[in-house]
Amino acid sequence: MDKRILAETFRLIKQKGFSFTMNDLAAALGTSKRTLYAYYSSKDQLVEAVVEQFIAEMKQIERDIYENESLNVLEKVKQMLISLPQGMELLNMGLLNELKxxxxxxxxxxxxxxxxxxxxxxxxxxxxxxxKRIRNINPDLFVHMYIGSINQVYDPEYPLKHQFTTGEVLESIVDVLFNGITADEEADAT
Structure with missing residues (x-):
């Protein structure tokens, strides 16, 4: 039942934001509020459990990519920078503000x-x-630039939201951060 509660809570958050009620959750699960409170003493505790589960899932994705021996080190970085935020698509800036x-x-x-x-x-x-697969950059600065870029994607007012999928935007961000915006000299020569 605990997994069902967490899954339904996650679905309700996607649907209604954090304004869902324990009554909404009980109705969606076809159970009573008393049953919910047997698992979670408060809505706050339930939301904390959802966040902890979410973080655990993101860490598992990260571990899976890190341990994937078929990827070289650069491919692992790119996969993490594309895959992890896609999993976090639920957390747009509006939901983060509500959560806060x-x-x-x-x-x-x-x-x-x-x-x-x-x-x-x-x-x-x-x-x-x-x-020597990347230039001698400051990795911390790279990560902060990346975080700044993805924060724009999760902004509910993001102007290109309906023109591209989140995956397409993330792939473009990673492409620009890794390859820059200048054309390859060899490509220019042909």
């Missing part, structure tokens, strides 16, 4: 994850530098 306003402790947990959980990407970027 109504469930501050859960927001702090998620915010810390978003800002601080870059150790694997940073290690891979440093490995890329050592292997």
């Amino acid at each position: 306003k109504y469930h501050y402790d859960a927001w702090l947990t998620l915010d810390a994850f978003i800002k601080e959980e870059w150790a694997i990407v940073l290690a891979l970027l440093n490995e890329c530098k050592q292997q």
Whole structure:
């Protein structure tokens, strides 16, 4: 039942934001509020559990990519930068603002994850530098530029939201960050 509660809560958050009620959740599950409160003592505790599950899923995606031996180090970085934010598509800026306003402790947990959980990407970027697969850049600055870029994608007012899928936008961001905007000299010569 616990997994069903979390899954339905996640669905309701996508549908209604954090304004869903425990009555909404109980009705969607075909159960009573009493049953819900047997699992979670409050809506805050439930939202915190959803955030923790969400973070665990993102970390698992990251681990799966990191441990994928068929990818080289540069491909791993690119996959992480494209795959992880796609999993976070639910968390647009509007939802993040609601989370912060109504469930501050859960927001702090998620915010810390978003800002601080870059150790694997940073290690891979440093490995890329050592292997001379990327230029001698500052990996921390690269990550901050990347975060700034994806924050724009999750902004509800993002002007290109309906022209491109999130995946297309993320792939373009990663392409520009990795390859720049100048044309390849060899391509220009042909």
